[in-house]
Amino acid sequence: MSPRIRKLALTSHVTFSVGWLGAVLAYLVVAIAGLTSLDVQLVKGTYVTMHLMAWFVIVPCAVAALLSGLVQSLGTEWGLLRHYWILAKFLLTTLGTVILLLHAPRVSEMAVRAAEAAFATGDYTQQRTALVVHAAGGLAILLAATVLSIFKPWGKTAHGKGEPGARKRYLLIGASIALGIVIVLHLSGGAPRH
Numbered sequence: 345m346s347p348r349i350r351k352l353a354l355t356s357h358v359t360f361s362v363g364w365l366g367a368v369l370a371y372l373v374v375a376i377a378g379l380t381s382l383d384v385q386l387v388k389g390t391y392v393t394m395h396l397m398a399w400f401v402i403v404p405c406a407v408a409a410l411l412s413g414l415v416q417s418l419g420t421e422w423g424l425l426r427h428y429w430i431l432a433k434f435l436l437t438t439l440g441t442v443i444l445l446l447h448a449p450r451v452s453e454m455a456v457r458a459a460e461a462a463f464a465t466g467d468y469t470q471q472r473t474a475l476v477v478h479a480a481g482g483l484a485i486l487l488a489a490t491v492l493s494i495f496k497p498w499g500k501t502a503h504g505k506g507e508p509g510a511r512k513r514y515l516l517i518g519a520s521i522a523l524g525i526v527i528v529l530h531l532s533g534g535a536p537r538h
Contacts, residue, residue, distance in 0.1 A: 345419040353419060357412035364405035365486045371397050372479035379472045388458040394475065395455035398448045406441045413437060425518075426504030433492045435521070440485040442525055447478050 345353065371394060378390030413434065417424040424430060454471055457463055 350420055353412060353416045357409065357416045360405050360409040360412055361486075361489070364402060364409050365483075365490065367397060367401045367405055368479060368482045368486060371402060372476070372483055375472075375476045375479045379469075379476050384464045388463060391451070391454040391458035394451050398444075398451045403444060403448060406437075406444050410437050410441050423504070425501055427496070428498035428501055429492045429496045431501065432498075433489045436485050436489045436492070438521070438525065440482060440489075443478070443485075444482065450478075451475065 374390050374393055378387050381387050417430055417434065422430055424434060454475065457468065
């Protein structure tokens with residue numbers, strides 16, 4: 345990539361990544377309010393808000409951060425398979441995005457339940473707690489990816505050192521991970537079943 349395109353790609357990646365992190369932090373605060381508040385109207389409002397945040401801010405930022413990171417790593421001298429920290433960050437981002445895509449329908453389900461009149465009398469403590477736990481886990485994954493970006497630990501991979509056969513090994517591992525993600529999405533109903 346030219347220097348101008350590289351800077352644009354980096355700016356995009358940082359913007360989407362920071363946006364994802366900030367949105368998850370705000371989402372966690374709203375989820376905690378939904379779990380702990382005794383005000384039924386506030387609790388109902390939190391789940392409608394979480395639904396909007398999940399689908400219109402967090403999911404787009406997650407997908408954009410993953411794709412822009414992939415472009416950034418493949419289009420620059422850093423490479424996707426040359427440094428352990430980049431590979432770990434890519435795996436964390438992929439894992440976070442997959443978990444998010446599997447989790448987002450639960451948020452929509454709670455938003456639908458919150459709109460129902462019977463919500464005030466129902467016991468949704470387990471579902472409400474799960475939303476807080478998922479948000480906290482997502483935040484932990486994103487903070488770990490941020491730390492990796494700053495400290496860049498562990499050095500170069502075998503591929504980065506130019507060892508023979510390393511590229512094939514990493515491509516096989518990558519293909520296995522991609523296949524695993526497709527299987528998980530398929531079995532969970534998050535991907536087409538055909």
